[in-house]
Amino acid sequence: MFNSDCFFRSRLLWIGAGFSALLLAATVGCNNKNGSAESMPDVVSYNFNIRPILSDKCFACHGPDANKRQAHLRLDIAESAYAPLTETKGAYAIVPGKPEQSELFKRISSQDPTYQMPTPESHLGLLNEHEVALFKKWIKQGAKYERHWAFIAPKKAPVPKVKDEKWPKNELDNFIMAKMEQKGLSPNEEADKERLLKRVSFDLTGLPPSIQMMDDFLNDKSPNAYEKVVDRLMQNTAYGEKMAQHWLDVARYSDSYGYQDDNIRSQWPWRDWVIHAFNENLPYDKFLTWQIAGDMLPDANKEQILATGFFRNHKYTEEGGVIPEEYRIEYILDKTKTYGKGIMGITIECAQCHDHKYDPFSQKDYYELFAFFNNTKEKGYEGDVSTSKPAKNPLMQITQEDRQKLLSFINYKDTNALTVSVMGELDTARKTYILKRGVYDAPSVEVQPTAVAAIMKYDTTKFQRNRLGLAEWTIDRNNPLTARVFVNQMWQEVFGRGLVKTTGDFGMQGELPSHPELLDWLAIDFMEHGWDIKRLMKQMVMSATYRQSTKTTDQKQGIDPENVYLSHGPRNRLTAEFVRDMVLSSSGLLVRTIGGPSVKPYQPKGLWEAASSGRGVLATYQQDHGDALYRRGMYTFIKLTVPPPSMIVFDASNRDQCEVKRLKTNTPLQALIMLNDPTVLEASRVLAQKLEAEPGSATDKINKAFRLIICRKATDAEMKILQSYYDDQLQEFKQKKLDAQKTLNVGEFHKNDRLEQNSLASLMKTISAIYNMEEAITKS
Structure with a gap:
C-alpha cells in the first residue's frame, strides 16, 4: 500500500541523499587514496605534478605570503x-639535475623528525613515496619551473588513440576514454532512449520533452535518430x-537597483537580446565584443549598443546624502570583477587593495584594467527614489520603430519608448590612479x-587603450583564457562540473583541469570553427560520454567517487528556474511567450514589505495575474534585497554579483517547496483537470501524468504504488475524511466544477506525489 507515511519516508531519503553521497565519497575516496598505486609520468610537470604538492605541503611556510615565510625561502x-639558502650555508633548496645535493629532496625524504620537512609540528603531513619519487625525477630532469598552465596559450594535442575504438562517437570521447x-x-x-531524451531536452531547452516527442524518438529506429532530436x-x-539563464548569472541581471529603497529598473530588453543572440547563434567573439564595447564599434547600431547593458546590471544607490564618487568607484570595481571572473576566469579583484597573494597580478595591473571602465559617463548618484528613472545614464531609448525593425526581438506591446542603461564614453579621458588600500579618495x-600582462601582453600598436581595444585583446586567438573559460562553463552546464572545477578561478589557487589536453583541444577547436556556440554544445551532447547511463558500481565509486573521469553519465538536479519550468510545462500551464518584462508570480505574503523601506513602486508586492503567473522561471521578477524565495531555496543566484557556478544543496526546505508551493499544487490540479476530462481509466490518467512529469513510462511496481495511493485518497474523499473542495481550491487558473470532485482531488494528490x-527534478 502506498500511503502518506511511505511518501514522507521517500522525501527523507531524497533530502538525505546529498549527505549520504558525501559520506560515501569521503570514505571511499580516502580508501582509494591510501590503497592505490599511481603511475610515474615520463616527464614530470611542475604545473601538474609538483606545484600541487608544494601548494599543499610547502607554501604555508615557503610560499608567496611574505608574512608567513620562513628561512627567506620561496619555493x-x-x-x-x-x-643559496641563507640559513644553511653552502646548501641549495634545489640543484637542477642533482636531487642528492638538493636540500628540498633530502628533507622531504628524511625520516629524522628534527630534519624532515614538512616538520611534524606543522601538521601538514609527510609526503608519500610516490610524491617523493616525483620530486626526485623532476629534479633529475632539470627541476624546470613553468608559467602557470592557464596563462600559457593552449595547444591542440593529437586526439589520443584508445583500446576500444568502437566506443567514441567524436574526438571528445577519445580524450575521456584515454x-x-x-x-x-x-x-x-x-x-535508454527515454532517459537520454529527458536529459538532452533539459540541457538544450530547459524543458521536458512532450509525449509526442517521446513517442517519435522511441519509434525512430534510424541510426541518426538521436542527432535529429538534438x-x-x-x-x-x-x-x-x-x-x-547561465549568462544572466554571469551578468548579475536583476529587476531592481539593490541598495536602500531597491527601486525598479528596466534592463529586461538586454535580457531579450541575450536570448536572441543565443537563438541566432551569434559567435562568441562577437557576443563578447558587443557586450564589452558595442557602443564603440564603427557605426554602432542600437543592437550593438544594447548589448553593453551587460556592464550596467550592477547595483546602484538612490539614497540621498551619499558621496557620489565613492559609489561611482564601486560601480567600476563591479565591472572589473565581472569582466575578470565571468569572462577571464580570474580573481583579479584580490588585487584591488594590494598585490595578489598567489597570482602574478599586481595592484598596478588591477588599476590598469580598471582604467578601461573608468571612462564611462555614469555617475555615482543621480537622485533619490522619488525622482529616479527606471534606467540610469548613460541610457538608450528604444522606440516603437526600433522594435518594428532592428530590435524586433524585444517583446513589448506598449507604444511608449523604453529606456535601458548602456555604456557610453566621456569625450575627454578620465585619469585613473592606483587607489591606496582600494579606497576611493586615496589616489x-x-x-x-x-x-593584465601575465595573461597576454597588451600590444598598444595593435590594441587601442579603450574598451574596444580590451574587447579585441580578449578575443585574440593568442589569449590563453577566453576560449578555455567559456568552453569550461558550457561543459559545467552539460556535465554538472567543469573540466576545471573552480569555474571562476583559473589562477594558481584554482583546481587543475581534470583533462587538460581535452580542455585545450576544445578551446582551440571552438576558435577554429568561428566561436560557434551551437556547434560546441552539439559536440558535447552528441558524445558517447554524454549519452552514458547514470548507473554506477562500487568499483567506480571507489576509484572516482565524484565521477571526475566520467565513467557514467551525468546525473544532476535541475537548477531552480528549470524546476519551475518543468512543473509548468508538464502540467500544460506554461505560457511560452519569449522575453518581455519580468513577472511576479505567487509569493508568501509580507515578505517584500518586511524588507522594504516603504518607498518606491516596489515597496509592496503586487502579484501578477493571468498568463503572467505561468511564465518561465527566468522571467520571475528579481528584487535584489528580497530574491524569489522558492528559487533561492533551490540555490538560484541572488544576482548581487557575478556568479559562474551555483551551489548545490539538499535541504528539507526544498522538499517543503515541492509539497506546498502554490505553483506546484496548482499545476497538480490543472493537470488532473485535463486528464479527468479525457476518456480512460484512472490508471491510464496516472500513467500519462507519470510520462509527462518523469518523462518515461512507469514500471508495473511504480504503477501499483500510485494506483493504491489514488484508491486510498479516493476513499478518504468519499468518506469526507478529506475535503475535496478545500484540496482543489488552489491557484487562479479556472476550475472545472463539472468534473467529479472526489476523483479529481484524488488524481491531483497522486500527481503531486509524482x-x-x-526523479522529477533530476536530469537522469
Missing part, C-alpha cells in the same frame, strides 16, 4: 628555489532561453588602460 619561484583507461575505469552502456531541440526558441600613482519524486 613558488625558481630564482629563490635555486638560490583518461579512463589510465584510471582503470570503463564507460557505461548508452542510457537538431530539433537546438532550433527551438527555448534553446536561447536555456542558454541565456596615488596614475596608470594607463592596459590588460512531482515529489526525486
Whole structure:
C-alpha cells in the first residue's frame, strides 16, 4: 500500500541523499587514496605534478605570503628555489639535475623528525613515496619551473588513440576514454532512449520533452535518430532561453537597483537580446565584443549598443546624502570583477587593495584594467527614489520603430519608448590612479588602460587603450583564457562540473583541469570553427560520454567517487528556474511567450514589505495575474534585497554579483517547496483537470501524468504504488475524511466544477506525489 507515511519516508531519503553521497565519497575516496598505486609520468610537470604538492605541503611556510615565510625561502619561484639558502650555508633548496645535493629532496625524504620537512609540528603531513619519487625525477630532469598552465596559450594535442575504438562517437570521447583507461575505469552502456531524451531536452531547452516527442524518438529506429532530436531541440526558441539563464548569472541581471529603497529598473530588453543572440547563434567573439564595447564599434547600431547593458546590471544607490564618487568607484570595481571572473576566469579583484597573494597580478595591473571602465559617463548618484528613472545614464531609448525593425526581438506591446542603461564614453579621458588600500579618495600613482600582462601582453600598436581595444585583446586567438573559460562553463552546464572545477578561478589557487589536453583541444577547436556556440554544445551532447547511463558500481565509486573521469553519465538536479519550468510545462500551464518584462508570480505574503523601506513602486508586492503567473522561471521578477524565495531555496543566484557556478544543496526546505508551493499544487490540479476530462481509466490518467512529469513510462511496481495511493485518497474523499473542495481550491487558473470532485482531488494528490519524486527534478 502506498500511503502518506511511505511518501514522507521517500522525501527523507531524497533530502538525505546529498549527505549520504558525501559520506560515501569521503570514505571511499580516502580508501582509494591510501590503497592505490599511481603511475610515474615520463616527464614530470611542475604545473601538474609538483606545484600541487608544494601548494599543499610547502607554501604555508615557503610560499608567496611574505608574512608567513620562513628561512627567506620561496619555493613558488625558481630564482629563490635555486638560490643559496641563507640559513644553511653552502646548501641549495634545489640543484637542477642533482636531487642528492638538493636540500628540498633530502628533507622531504628524511625520516629524522628534527630534519624532515614538512616538520611534524606543522601538521601538514609527510609526503608519500610516490610524491617523493616525483620530486626526485623532476629534479633529475632539470627541476624546470613553468608559467602557470592557464596563462600559457593552449595547444591542440593529437586526439589520443584508445583500446576500444568502437566506443567514441567524436574526438571528445577519445580524450575521456584515454583518461579512463589510465584510471582503470570503463564507460557505461548508452542510457535508454527515454532517459537520454529527458536529459538532452533539459540541457538544450530547459524543458521536458512532450509525449509526442517521446513517442517519435522511441519509434525512430534510424541510426541518426538521436542527432535529429538534438537538431530539433537546438532550433527551438527555448534553446536561447536555456542558454541565456547561465549568462544572466554571469551578468548579475536583476529587476531592481539593490541598495536602500531597491527601486525598479528596466534592463529586461538586454535580457531579450541575450536570448536572441543565443537563438541566432551569434559567435562568441562577437557576443563578447558587443557586450564589452558595442557602443564603440564603427557605426554602432542600437543592437550593438544594447548589448553593453551587460556592464550596467550592477547595483546602484538612490539614497540621498551619499558621496557620489565613492559609489561611482564601486560601480567600476563591479565591472572589473565581472569582466575578470565571468569572462577571464580570474580573481583579479584580490588585487584591488594590494598585490595578489598567489597570482602574478599586481595592484598596478588591477588599476590598469580598471582604467578601461573608468571612462564611462555614469555617475555615482543621480537622485533619490522619488525622482529616479527606471534606467540610469548613460541610457538608450528604444522606440516603437526600433522594435518594428532592428530590435524586433524585444517583446513589448506598449507604444511608449523604453529606456535601458548602456555604456557610453566621456569625450575627454578620465585619469585613473592606483587607489591606496582600494579606497576611493586615496589616489596615488596614475596608470594607463592596459590588460593584465601575465595573461597576454597588451600590444598598444595593435590594441587601442579603450574598451574596444580590451574587447579585441580578449578575443585574440593568442589569449590563453577566453576560449578555455567559456568552453569550461558550457561543459559545467552539460556535465554538472567543469573540466576545471573552480569555474571562476583559473589562477594558481584554482583546481587543475581534470583533462587538460581535452580542455585545450576544445578551446582551440571552438576558435577554429568561428566561436560557434551551437556547434560546441552539439559536440558535447552528441558524445558517447554524454549519452552514458547514470548507473554506477562500487568499483567506480571507489576509484572516482565524484565521477571526475566520467565513467557514467551525468546525473544532476535541475537548477531552480528549470524546476519551475518543468512543473509548468508538464502540467500544460506554461505560457511560452519569449522575453518581455519580468513577472511576479505567487509569493508568501509580507515578505517584500518586511524588507522594504516603504518607498518606491516596489515597496509592496503586487502579484501578477493571468498568463503572467505561468511564465518561465527566468522571467520571475528579481528584487535584489528580497530574491524569489522558492528559487533561492533551490540555490538560484541572488544576482548581487557575478556568479559562474551555483551551489548545490539538499535541504528539507526544498522538499517543503515541492509539497506546498502554490505553483506546484496548482499545476497538480490543472493537470488532473485535463486528464479527468479525457476518456480512460484512472490508471491510464496516472500513467500519462507519470510520462509527462518523469518523462518515461512507469514500471508495473511504480504503477501499483500510485494506483493504491489514488484508491486510498479516493476513499478518504468519499468518506469526507478529506475535503475535496478545500484540496482543489488552489491557484487562479479556472476550475472545472463539472468534473467529479472526489476523483479529481484524488488524481491531483497522486500527481503531486509524482512531482515529489526525486526523479522529477533530476536530469537522469
